Amino acid sequence: MDFVSVRVITHDVERLATFWEQVTGLPATRPVPVFAELRTPAGTIAIGAPATIGMLGDAAPVTGQNGSVLLELRVDDVDAAWERVKRLVPQTVPEIVLEPTDMPWGNRSMILRDPDGGLVNLFTPVTPEAKAKYRR
Incomplete structure (x- = not known):
């Protein structure tokens, strides 16, 4: 098994992608407005809007409430x-x-x-x- 990525769900994909670009110095790709990602040698930091996990319904992560x-x-x-x-x-x-x-x-x-x-x-x-x- 290989670790591939972690996805952070946010209501403001552009703001969070810009944050990660400035903190890491890595460029983010933005294939669509609801999704961006930064690739590192070890894995990817993915950034998605709630629409990217909408099919999960009530089981979907809640933005801005990660405490763990x-x-x-x-x-x-x-x-x-x-x-x-x-x-x-x-x-x-x-x-x-x-x-x-x-x-x-x-x-x-x-x-x-x-x-x-x-x-x-x-x-x-x-x-x-x-x-x-x-x-x-």
Whole structure:
């Protein structure tokens, strides 16, 4: 089995696609107005309007109410990402939840919120063990 993507459902696909482009530096493709995606070497961040999951009816995810998922992206240098991202507050990035911090499991992480309130962790492995775990 291979992980392919995670899809975030939003009422404003363009706003969220722009957020991800500015935070990651990756371009988003927008094949139709209700869908966009950013491809990374490990998988895709997909962004869809509620219309993309309408067939799920009452089982469909509710936009802006994610309280249990944290999207995590490994970056080459979290401190450099911090310097870039902090300039995006508050226009594109509404909130920095955690400035770059060394975690006990060997990563240096910063956590921010996307425009719909979702949490995003940008991290860099810093200890030898963490670097070995994420070696490409």
